[in-house]
Amino acid sequence: MTERGSESNRQWRLKSRPVGMVTESDFERVEDPVPTPGEGEFLVRNLFFAFEPAMRGWLNDVKSYVPPVALGEVMRATCVGQVVESRHPDFQPGELVSGLFGWQDYTVTDGQDSLLRRPVVKVPAGIRPERTLSVLGGTGLTAYFGMLDIGGVKAGDAVLVSGAAGATGSVAGQIARIKGATKVVGIAGGPEKCGWLTDELGFDAAIDYRSENVNAQLKELFPDGVDLFFDNVGGSILDDALLNMAQFGRIVICGGISAYNETELPPGPRNYMQIVIRRLTVRGFILIDHMQDANRARSDLSEWLASGELKGREDIQQGFDMAPATFLRLFRGQNIGKQLLKVADPPLPVK
Ligand SMILES: NC(=O)c1ccc[n+]([C@@H]2O[C@H](COP(=O)([O-])OP(=O)(O)OC[C@H]3O[C@@H](n4cnc5c(N)ncnc54)[C@H](OP(=O)(O)O)[C@@H]3O)[C@@H](O)[C@H]2O)c1
DSSP states (O other): OOOOTTOEEEEEEEOSOOSSSOOGGGEEEEEEEOOOOOTTOEEEEEEEEEOOTHHHHTTSOSOOSSOOOOTTSBOOOOEEEEEEEEOSTTOOTTOEEEEOOOSBSEEEEOSOOTTTSOOOEEOOTTSOGGGGGTTTSHHHHHHHIIIIIITOOOTTOEEEEESTTBHHHHHHHHHHHHTTOSEEEEEESSHHHHHHHHHTSOOSEEEETTTSOHHHHHHHHOTTOEEEEEESSOHHHHHHHHTTEEEEEEEEEOOOGGGTTOSSOOOOOTTTTHHHHTTOEEEEOOGGGGGGGHHHHHHHHHHHHHHTSSOOOEEEEEOGGGHHHHHHHHHTTOOSBEEEEEOOOOSSOOO
16 A cells, blocks of 8 residues: 555446446445555556446446456546556656556556557657547547548548547548548537537538438438448448448448447347448448557547647546546537546646
């Protein structure tokens, strides 16, 4: 145990496995002593938690690409923090770092991460730490690899993105525009999100799926069909897109958030045969398989951010106690851009 005054290590642990929609009461707030780093380890004070829909999947006791969070375990999450004590030669007190630190004030780590293959990385000088969780973090990288390496976006493509005002979708659509897509259309919930896509991010149009008929809008906006659909949502939106794909179109399945909180998986997609009729290529992917190329992605994304071609947005809530409530914002569609929670200011001067 470390003597950090009278401070304790607040944690949010998984109390019960959600059935259907995740609730705040599925998590339990406990206090533990602040841990002490051993040889080759360092202690991180967490400053920001990042929230991802995939974290909902980690709560189900099913076989997936990573093991579930165990009952009683600190909720797994990517965070930015500051090194406050170190017995590791490569990490010094004062440095800002990003890693899979979880919903807690303090984390001891050796800098490795075998689970999501996201070892602890230092926040580069001159970059706001929040950025390393958003455009330069997992969701920005997902958009990059999904659009480029999986979707093969190219000049002249007519591109559709669902979940377009979220962390991944907003970056994916902008990458398509940067790469010369002739048309980029986003699907999102509500006028504020749709306005942000067209007025600030350079999308050609946006469809508000809550108030508009998606199929009818797609027919009007894509008379020659969609060449590339980047899907974050699944469900009825995927079905509508299938009816509006161009021949030999490509669909990148990034996620299917419409079903993450369902107790029973919905049937579908209903328009499955369109894959045959239109000779579509449908391909899923998971970011962890691309982490060996993370430096290429971060370098391109940083360049586009610096040139102003790419805009990022973080939705930052405040306070450690708000962690479960902030997580739920993702499933209520309350976030615009990357959902983050600020839990502390850096306790040491930043190096
Ligand atoms: N394959 C990978 O490796 C990988 C990695 C990261 C993320 N993902 C996936 O990418 C997608 C987006 O993740 P993100 O982190 O960027 O989250 P996000 O888009 O920032 O936030 C989630 C958004 O999803 C929409 N949504 C929530 N419930 C919905 C529902 N029932 N039907 C339709 N839309 C709903 C909401 O926007 P609206 O208000 O517009 O509905 C909400 O703001 C998710 O499916 C996630 O699982 C995949």
